[in-house]
Amino acid sequence: MKLKAPECVFSSAGFCPGCGHGLASRLVGETAEELNIVEKLVTVVDVACCSFNIDYWNFDTIMAAHGRDIPTAVGVKHVRPGCPVLAYMGDGAAYSIGMAETIHAALRNDPVTVIVINNSVFGMTGGQMAPTTLPGERTATSPKGKDPARYGTLSGVELLKGMDIAYLARAELVGVGGMAKAKRYIKKALEHQLNGDGFSLVELLSPCPTNLNLPPVKAKQFVHEEMTKYFPLGEFIDKGGDK
Amino acid sequence: MSKVKLNIARCKGCGYCVDECPKQAISFTGRISEKGYDTIQVDDEKCIACGSCYRVCPDSVFEILV
Ligand code: SF4
Ligand code: SF4
Ligand code: SF4
Numbered sequence: 360m361k362l363k364a365p366e367c368v369f370s371s372a373g374f375c376p377g378c379g380h381g382l383a384s385r386l387v388g389e390t391a392e393e394l395n396i397v398e399k400l401v402t403v404v405d406v407a408c409c410s411f412n413i414d415y416w417n418f419d420t421i422m423a424a425h426g427r428d429i430p431t432a433v434g435v436k437h438v439r440p441g442c443p444v445l446a447y448m449g450d451g452a453a454y455s456i457g458m459a460e461t462i463h464a465a466l467r468n469d470p471v472t473v474i475v476i477n478n479s480v481f482g483m484t485g486g487q488m489a490p491t492t493l494p495g496e497r498t499a500t501s502p503k504g505k506d507p508a509r510y511g512t513l514s515g516v517e518l519l520k521g522m523d524i525a526y527l528a529r530a531e532l533v534g535v536g537g538m539a540k541a542k543r544y545i546k547k548a549l550e551h552q553l554n555g556d557g558f559s560l561v562e563l564l565s566p567c568p569t570n571l572n573l574p575p576v577k578a579k580q581f582v583h584e585e586m587t588k589y590f591p592l593g594e595f596i597d598k599g600g601d602k
Numbered sequence: 603m604s605k606v607k608l609n610i611a612r613c614k615g616c617g618y619c620v621d622e623c624p625k626q627a628i629s630f631t632g633r634i635s636e637k638g639y640d641t642i643q644v645d646d647e648k649c650i651a652c653g654s655c656y657r658v659c660p661d662s663v664f665e666i667l668v
Protein backbone atom coordinates (compact mmCIF):
# COMPACT_ATOMS: atom_id res chain seq x y z
CA MET A 360 0.00 0.00 0.00
CA LYS A 361 1.48 3.34 -1.05
CA LEU A 362 1.99 5.66 1.91
CA LYS A 363 3.44 9.14 1.91
CA ALA A 364 3.58 11.75 4.66
CA PRO A 365 1.00 14.52 4.21
CA GLU A 366 2.29 17.58 2.40
CA CYS A 367 0.60 19.93 4.86
CA VAL A 368 2.99 18.77 7.59
CA PHE A 369 6.46 19.68 6.48
CA SER A 370 8.61 19.19 9.55
CA SER A 371 8.95 17.62 12.99
CA ALA A 372 12.51 18.82 13.56
CA GLY A 373 12.07 20.40 16.99
CA PHE A 374 10.48 17.47 18.80
CA CYS A 375 12.76 15.16 20.78
CA PRO A 376 13.49 11.67 19.40
CA GLY A 377 10.42 9.46 19.87
CA CYS A 378 8.12 12.29 20.94
CA GLY A 379 4.42 11.59 20.38
CA HIS A 380 3.90 15.13 19.09
CA GLY A 381 5.49 14.15 15.77
CA LEU A 382 3.02 11.29 15.46
CA ALA A 383 -0.04 13.34 16.43
CA SER A 384 1.00 16.20 14.19
CA ARG A 385 1.22 13.87 11.20
CA LEU A 386 -2.18 12.32 12.00
CA VAL A 387 -3.77 15.77 12.03
CA GLY A 388 -2.25 16.38 8.61
CA GLU A 389 -3.37 13.03 7.20
CA THR A 390 -6.89 13.58 8.52
CA ALA A 391 -7.11 17.11 7.16
CA GLU A 392 -6.09 15.84 3.72
CA GLU A 393 -8.58 12.97 3.80
CA LEU A 394 -11.41 15.29 4.86
CA ASN A 395 -10.28 17.82 2.25
CA ILE A 396 -10.15 20.68 4.78
CA VAL A 397 -6.47 21.69 4.50
CA GLU A 398 -7.43 25.10 3.08
CA LYS A 399 -10.19 25.80 5.58
CA LEU A 400 -8.82 24.33 8.80
CA VAL A 401 -7.73 26.84 11.44
CA THR A 402 -5.51 25.45 14.18
CA VAL A 403 -4.75 26.97 17.56
CA VAL A 404 -1.66 25.73 19.40
CA ASP A 405 -0.51 26.22 22.96
CA VAL A 406 2.85 27.71 23.96
CA ALA A 407 4.47 24.49 25.18
CA CYS A 408 6.11 21.74 23.05
CA CYS A 409 3.03 21.61 20.82
CA SER A 410 3.76 25.18 19.72
CA PHE A 411 6.40 23.87 17.30
CA ASN A 412 3.51 22.92 15.05
CA ILE A 413 3.00 26.56 14.16
CA ASP A 414 6.12 26.20 12.00
CA TYR A 415 5.34 22.69 10.77
CA TRP A 416 1.69 22.85 9.66
CA ASN A 417 0.59 24.42 6.46
CA PHE A 418 -2.71 25.50 8.06
CA ASP A 419 -3.66 28.95 9.29
CA THR A 420 -2.37 28.62 12.84
CA ILE A 421 -2.60 30.84 15.88
CA MET A 422 -0.61 30.48 19.09
CA ALA A 423 -2.75 31.17 22.14
CA ALA A 424 -1.71 32.26 25.61
CA HIS A 425 -0.78 29.24 27.72
CA GLY A 426 -3.84 27.12 28.43
CA ARG A 427 -6.14 29.39 26.44
CA ASP A 428 -6.23 27.49 23.15
CA ILE A 429 -9.83 26.44 23.58
CA PRO A 430 -11.38 29.90 24.15
CA THR A 431 -9.19 31.25 21.33
CA ALA A 432 -10.47 28.46 19.07
CA VAL A 433 -14.04 29.23 20.12
CA GLY A 434 -13.47 32.89 19.25
CA VAL A 435 -12.15 31.92 15.82
CA LYS A 436 -15.17 29.67 15.32
CA HIS A 437 -17.54 32.57 16.13
CA VAL A 438 -16.02 34.82 13.45
CA ARG A 439 -15.35 32.01 10.94
CA PRO A 440 -18.24 29.61 11.46
CA GLY A 441 -17.54 28.01 8.08
CA CYS A 442 -14.03 26.93 9.10
CA PRO A 443 -13.27 23.79 11.05
CA VAL A 444 -11.24 24.86 14.10
CA LEU A 445 -8.83 22.63 16.00
CA ALA A 446 -7.24 23.42 19.37
CA TYR A 447 -4.07 21.38 19.93
CA MET A 448 -2.40 21.33 23.34
CA GLY A 449 -0.75 19.26 26.02
CA ASP A 450 -2.26 17.97 29.23
CA GLY A 451 -0.69 20.86 31.14
CA ALA A 452 -2.72 23.34 29.11
CA ALA A 453 -5.91 21.30 28.95
CA TYR A 454 -6.14 19.94 32.48
CA SER A 455 -3.97 22.24 34.56
CA ILE A 456 -3.63 25.91 33.69
CA GLY A 457 -6.53 25.74 31.23
CA MET A 458 -8.84 23.36 33.10
CA ALA A 459 -11.55 26.01 33.58
CA GLU A 460 -11.50 26.78 29.87
CA THR A 461 -11.76 23.09 28.94
CA ILE A 462 -14.67 22.37 31.26
CA HIS A 463 -16.65 25.48 30.34
CA ALA A 464 -16.22 25.01 26.60
CA ALA A 465 -17.54 21.47 27.08
CA LEU A 466 -20.37 22.79 29.25
CA ARG A 467 -21.39 25.17 26.44
CA ASN A 468 -20.85 22.38 23.91
CA ASP A 469 -18.81 24.84 21.84
CA PRO A 470 -18.42 23.54 18.28
CA VAL A 471 -14.63 23.10 18.20
CA THR A 472 -12.34 20.06 18.18
CA VAL A 473 -9.70 19.64 20.87
CA ILE A 474 -6.65 17.37 20.74
CA VAL A 475 -4.89 16.85 24.06
CA ILE A 476 -1.45 15.25 24.14
CA ASN A 477 -1.17 13.59 27.55
CA ASN A 478 2.41 12.62 28.42
CA SER A 479 2.03 12.67 32.23
CA VAL A 480 4.46 15.55 32.82
CA PHE A 481 4.97 19.25 32.10
CA GLY A 482 7.19 18.57 29.09
CA MET A 483 8.70 21.78 27.81
CA THR A 484 9.52 23.25 31.20
CA GLY A 485 11.60 20.25 32.24
CA GLY A 486 9.35 17.37 33.20
CA GLN A 487 7.80 18.62 36.43
CA MET A 488 5.04 16.68 38.15
CA ALA A 489 1.63 17.38 36.63
CA PRO A 490 -1.95 16.50 37.61
CA THR A 491 -1.64 13.66 35.08
CA THR A 492 1.52 12.21 36.66
CA LEU A 493 0.89 8.64 37.76
CA PRO A 494 1.08 7.59 41.42
CA GLY A 495 4.71 6.79 42.20
CA GLU A 496 5.99 8.28 38.94
CA ARG A 497 9.34 10.00 39.27
CA THR A 498 9.59 13.48 37.81
CA ALA A 499 11.85 16.50 38.22
CA THR A 500 9.72 17.67 41.15
CA SER A 501 8.81 14.25 42.55
CA PRO A 502 12.23 12.57 42.56
CA LYS A 503 11.01 9.90 45.00
CA GLY A 504 7.85 9.31 43.00
CA LYS A 505 4.48 11.08 43.20
CA ASP A 506 2.99 10.53 46.64
CA PRO A 507 -0.59 9.39 46.01
CA ALA A 508 -1.58 10.23 49.60
CA ARG A 509 -0.73 13.86 48.90
CA TYR A 510 -1.47 14.29 45.19
CA GLY A 511 -4.17 12.71 43.06
CA THR A 512 -3.96 11.74 39.40
CA LEU A 513 -6.41 13.61 37.22
CA SER A 514 -8.13 12.10 34.22
CA GLY A 515 -9.64 14.88 32.13
CA VAL A 516 -11.59 12.40 30.02
CA GLU A 517 -13.36 10.92 33.07
CA LEU A 518 -14.34 14.46 34.15
CA LEU A 519 -15.89 15.17 30.75
CA LYS A 520 -17.71 11.85 30.45
CA GLY A 521 -20.95 13.09 31.99
CA MET A 522 -21.19 16.19 29.82
CA ASP A 523 -23.48 16.83 26.91
CA ILE A 524 -20.84 17.00 24.16
CA ALA A 525 -20.57 15.51 20.67
CA TYR A 526 -17.50 13.29 20.95
CA LEU A 527 -14.99 12.12 23.56
CA ALA A 528 -12.27 9.51 23.05
CA ARG A 529 -8.81 8.49 24.15
CA ALA A 530 -6.13 6.59 22.22
CA GLU A 531 -2.42 5.88 22.68
CA LEU A 532 0.25 6.97 20.20
CA VAL A 533 1.86 3.55 20.47
CA GLY A 534 2.25 0.89 17.81
CA VAL A 535 0.37 0.37 14.59
CA GLY A 536 -2.93 -0.43 16.32
CA GLY A 537 -2.73 2.57 18.63
CA MET A 538 -1.95 4.87 15.70
CA ALA A 539 -4.88 3.53 13.67
CA LYS A 540 -7.31 4.19 16.51
CA ALA A 541 -5.84 7.61 17.21
CA LYS A 542 -6.36 8.56 13.59
CA ARG A 543 -9.91 7.22 13.52
CA TYR A 544 -10.83 9.21 16.63
CA ILE A 545 -9.29 12.45 15.30
CA LYS A 546 -11.24 12.01 12.08
CA LYS A 547 -14.51 11.33 13.88
CA ALA A 548 -14.00 14.34 16.14
CA LEU A 549 -13.51 16.61 13.13
CA GLU A 550 -16.46 15.03 11.33
CA HIS A 551 -18.67 15.81 14.32
CA GLN A 552 -17.59 19.43 14.07
CA LEU A 553 -18.25 19.49 10.32
CA ASN A 554 -21.73 18.08 11.05
CA GLY A 555 -22.36 20.86 13.59
CA ASP A 556 -22.71 18.46 16.51
CA GLY A 557 -20.77 20.47 19.10
CA PHE A 558 -17.68 19.97 21.23
CA SER A 559 -15.31 17.09 20.49
CA LEU A 560 -12.16 16.11 22.40
CA VAL A 561 -9.59 13.41 21.71
CA GLU A 562 -6.89 12.70 24.24
CA LEU A 563 -3.75 10.97 22.97
CA LEU A 564 -1.45 9.23 25.44
CA SER A 565 2.01 10.15 24.28
CA PRO A 566 5.62 9.23 25.03
CA CYS A 567 7.89 12.03 26.29
CA PRO A 568 11.15 10.06 26.40
CA THR A 569 13.21 13.11 27.39
CA ASN A 570 11.36 13.81 30.60
CA LEU A 571 10.61 10.20 31.46
CA ASN A 572 14.37 9.67 31.24
CA LEU A 573 13.78 6.58 29.15
CA PRO A 574 14.93 5.44 25.71
CA PRO A 575 12.01 6.02 23.30
CA VAL A 576 11.06 2.34 22.99
CA LYS A 577 10.88 2.09 26.81
CA ALA A 578 8.89 5.33 26.96
CA LYS A 579 6.26 3.97 24.60
CA GLN A 580 6.09 0.81 26.73
CA PHE A 581 5.49 3.03 29.77
CA VAL A 582 2.58 4.67 27.93
CA HIS A 583 1.13 1.33 26.89
CA GLU A 584 1.64 -0.57 30.14
CA GLU A 585 1.45 2.07 32.89
CA MET A 586 -0.44 5.11 31.63
CA THR A 587 -3.35 3.06 30.27
CA LYS A 588 -3.99 1.71 33.81
CA TYR A 589 -5.04 5.19 34.88
CA PHE A 590 -6.21 6.52 31.54
CA PRO A 591 -8.44 3.90 29.89
CA LEU A 592 -8.65 3.90 26.11
CA GLY A 593 -11.74 4.00 23.91
CA GLU A 594 -14.64 6.12 22.72
CA PHE A 595 -16.78 7.45 25.54
CA ILE A 596 -19.21 9.82 23.85
CA ASP A 597 -20.24 9.58 20.20
CA LYS A 598 -23.47 11.50 19.65
CA GLY A 599 -25.48 10.02 16.86
CA GLY A 600 -22.72 7.45 16.31
CA ASP A 601 -22.90 3.74 16.83
CA LYS A 602 -22.30 3.93 20.61
CA MET B 603 12.77 -1.36 -7.22
CA SER B 604 12.94 -0.80 -3.49
CA LYS B 605 9.69 -0.89 -1.60
CA VAL B 606 10.57 1.82 0.87
CA LYS B 607 12.10 5.24 0.34
CA LEU B 608 13.90 6.87 3.27
CA ASN B 609 14.31 10.54 4.05
CA ILE B 610 17.09 9.59 6.42
CA ALA B 611 18.11 13.17 7.25
CA ARG B 612 14.91 13.33 9.34
CA CYS B 613 15.65 10.20 11.38
CA LYS B 614 16.26 10.73 15.10
CA GLY B 615 17.09 7.12 15.86
CA CYS B 616 14.15 6.54 18.21
CA GLY B 617 13.94 2.87 17.25
CA TYR B 618 10.15 2.66 16.96
CA CYS B 619 10.36 1.33 13.41
CA VAL B 620 12.96 -1.27 14.38
CA ASP B 621 10.68 -2.37 17.22
CA GLU B 622 7.49 -2.52 15.13
CA CYS B 623 8.64 -4.01 11.83
CA PRO B 624 7.00 -7.46 11.65
CA LYS B 625 9.77 -8.82 9.41
CA GLN B 626 12.79 -7.48 11.33
CA ALA B 627 13.76 -5.75 8.12
CA ILE B 628 14.96 -2.57 9.85
CA SER B 629 18.23 -2.23 11.72
CA PHE B 630 20.47 0.51 13.04
CA THR B 631 23.45 1.32 10.85
CA GLY B 632 25.77 2.47 13.64
CA ARG B 633 26.56 5.48 11.45
CA ILE B 634 25.95 8.80 13.12
CA SER B 635 23.98 11.28 11.06
CA GLU B 636 24.70 14.97 10.67
CA LYS B 637 22.23 15.67 13.46
CA GLY B 638 24.04 13.24 15.72
CA TYR B 639 21.73 10.24 15.67
CA ASP B 640 22.31 6.58 14.90
CA THR B 641 20.04 6.07 11.90
CA ILE B 642 18.39 3.04 10.35
CA GLN B 643 18.46 0.98 7.17
CA VAL B 644 15.89 -1.32 5.53
CA ASP B 645 16.62 -4.76 4.11
CA ASP B 646 14.57 -4.76 0.94
CA GLU B 647 14.67 -8.56 0.69
CA LYS B 648 12.87 -8.94 4.02
CA CYS B 649 10.48 -5.98 3.61
CA ILE B 650 6.87 -6.78 2.70
CA ALA B 651 5.79 -3.13 2.32
CA CYS B 652 3.28 -3.43 5.19
CA GLY B 653 3.57 0.25 6.14
CA SER B 654 4.07 -0.29 9.88
CA CYS B 655 7.27 1.75 9.86
CA TYR B 656 5.52 4.65 8.14
CA ARG B 657 2.74 4.57 10.72
CA VAL B 658 4.95 4.58 13.84
CA CYS B 659 7.71 6.94 12.71
CA PRO B 660 7.34 10.32 14.47
CA ASP B 661 9.59 11.98 11.92
CA SER B 662 8.06 10.90 8.61
CA VAL B 663 11.21 9.18 7.41
CA PHE B 664 9.38 6.53 5.39
CA GLU B 665 7.55 6.54 2.12
CA ILE B 666 6.06 3.21 1.01
CA LEU B 667 6.37 2.97 -2.74
CA VAL B 668 4.32 -0.12 -3.58
S1 SF4 C 1 10.06 17.49 26.02
FE1 SF4 C 1 8.70 15.72 25.79
S2 SF4 C 1 6.82 16.55 24.87
FE2 SF4 C 1 8.44 18.09 24.57
S3 SF4 C 1 9.29 17.66 22.52
FE3 SF4 C 1 10.55 16.56 24.03
S4 SF4 C 1 9.63 14.50 24.16
FE4 SF4 C 1 8.14 15.85 23.19
S1 SF4 D 1 7.14 -1.70 5.27
FE1 SF4 D 1 6.76 -3.22 6.90
S2 SF4 D 1 8.16 -4.88 6.45
FE2 SF4 D 1 8.89 -3.13 5.26
S3 SF4 D 1 10.40 -2.15 6.59
FE3 SF4 D 1 8.46 -1.11 6.98
S4 SF4 D 1 7.60 -2.22 8.75
FE4 SF4 D 1 9.23 -3.53 7.89
S1 SF4 E 1 10.90 5.49 13.68
FE1 SF4 E 1 11.63 7.09 12.27
S2 SF4 E 1 12.89 8.48 13.52
FE2 SF4 E 1 12.60 6.57 14.68
S3 SF4 E 1 14.41 5.31 14.17
FE3 SF4 E 1 12.78 4.73 12.75
S4 SF4 E 1 13.11 6.04 10.95
FE4 SF4 E 1 14.29 6.94 12.62
